[in-house]
Amino acid sequence: MKNPIKLAVFDMAGTTIKDQSNVAEAFVSAFASHGYSQVSLQEANEKMGYPKPLAIREMLQAHTEEVTDEEVKKIHDSFVKEMIRFYRESPDIAPMDDALEVFESLQQMGIKVGLDTGFSRDIADVILERIGWVNHPLIDITVCSDEVKKGRPHPDMILKMMAALGIGSPLEVIKVGDTEVDIHEGLNSGCLMSVAVTTGAYTEAELKPHQPTHIVHRLLDILPLVAKEIGEPVQ
Template sequence: MAGTAIKNDKVVPELLLKAFLQHGFDKLIKEAIHEKMGYAIPEAIKQILASHTTYQPDFSELIVGKIYATFKAEIKKYCRLNPEISPEEDALEVFETLQQMGIKIGLNTNLDRETTNLLLKQIGWKDHPLIDITVCGDEVCKGRPHPDMILQMMAALGIGSPSEIIKIGGTLADILEGQQSGCLMSVGITNPNFSHSELLTAQPTHILGSLSEIIPLVENELTKTPE
């Protein structure tokens, strides 16, 4: 969602780094956080901590919880103080075109539901008719790159097979999520956090430069698939 359909730039990694710094992890490098972008945030924190020189396994769950709580507080504050947060220019146009083709639109995110609702409300997407479902990282047992969020969408929308789904996202974890779910396509989209060459390392089915480029892919697929 954020970084693909909503302009995000580097807000999430910057605020996650800030949360680590507030808890004394002052030698953490930005690259460690960059590698885990798109993953379920508690799991990302755990993996980042495991690579830190001062990591103590006995206190891992406690530390993870504290850093995650700080991150959630920071991102909520950011959303409230930055009214300029906005959708990608072509997002709603793409959603409308896809819906006219009979495609359902689902947004998933590694953010928690409270933060997600705040973000959606701020940009005017809360309960938007062009969005069929949203699923958040704290609503499933395992977030990205595990398939749980996609499976929850399938169950809610009555979709019988992941081969009916195209997953698109701007991180390596997004691409892996689509692959582990068995989606028809697992598509990467370039953004300020991940370049074409970085996304390519996850072996996506396609890499796009903008959200609107998904339209011809869907059109091509619909011409091959009987209704």
Template sequence: MLHNIKLVVFDLAGTTIYDDGSIALCFQQAMQQFGYTVPVDVINPLMGYKKPQAIQLMLEKYEPDASKITAELVATIHEQFEQNMIDYYEQLPVVQALPNAERVMMALQKAGIKVGLNTGFSRAIADVIIDKLGWMYHGLANYLVASNEVPAGRPHPFMIQRMMEQAGISNPKEVIKIGDTEVDVNEGKAAECLYAIAVTTGAFSREQLLPYTPDFILDDLAELLPILQIEA
């Protein structure tokens, strides 16, 4: 096993679970309900951000009157988005894991490496997703931290640092971060993880990820195992 890794932190949507575009659509609908028409191609690059921050950024782009961009407006739109997402996942018959995600998690567990999940979603949304998947119950994942449980979301390192505290890890070089967006990569770097790894299964293509210089870019999570010298 490589470098005595003790914890691998995975993003959720686009990294370990399939996103068919419904998340961006829920975002678009929430903005539309308050009079803002935001194209999906503007929403997608913001997918990894803490969602109130993403809403703030969209308002700054689409609201010409800066005085209307208040904390109350951001919170109200976020509440609508959160409800849209909870309704979507509760009605979804099955939350679909991305190819090899569960196999990789199981291989890490067998190798004695803890698995953490973090997300730009709120805890309320994340809990619905994880409950449907059963990953915590079945021992595939050990920790879950959502962006509203820490002072600031990605690209700040706080979610990873919270998980390190929970796992009793003090050395970030014993941790790897994996995600599908710019802010996932920068979160791993900010936390000083051994590797900040990107995947092409979500919001960003390989070409879009390259400028952020991840340590590796994976097309399939199964590619992680040989990097860590772990057998499937």
């Protein structure tokens, strides 16, 4: 007998929140403000989805022999300030067009919806407030990378959600995200599905080598996959 799907975990920026390289640009700006103007947008894009302090440390290691905790913190603090300013002020902040429709359809199938992110809670809360998703009835739980011991690609954020919602098996969970670390987070968690979506930082060709269980081009394409798995028509 198949396990029912009880939880769908979605990434935020690039998956359920529109992102036009805004996060990567904030990375580049934060590095430049501390004398690392050689850090490129491509380098930043390659670190999308990772916990931000870890991403900063790894990017620094490519440009300097000595990386200190203090330097990582300084750059991270600048990044956080830039992201909070952007998400508070930019007119371009919006959910993906089909995000709420997908959340509602999943809930009608009896599946809870969670959001996880490589952002720290201070940034995530600004995003959620700006788009009206704070305490939203279609979102059951949110977890941020600074609320667990290890962020992506480790399973800690998904395990935290499972514990909070009383879900016993990762085979009752699916993960959806737009980066390689989203894919590996789902795979490392043992999720029934680890679905890659091409709405964010990576193309299908770039995502495929990381072996997601499925690749889709919009969030709505997830619904028939789920419906088929649980033997129900799409709502």
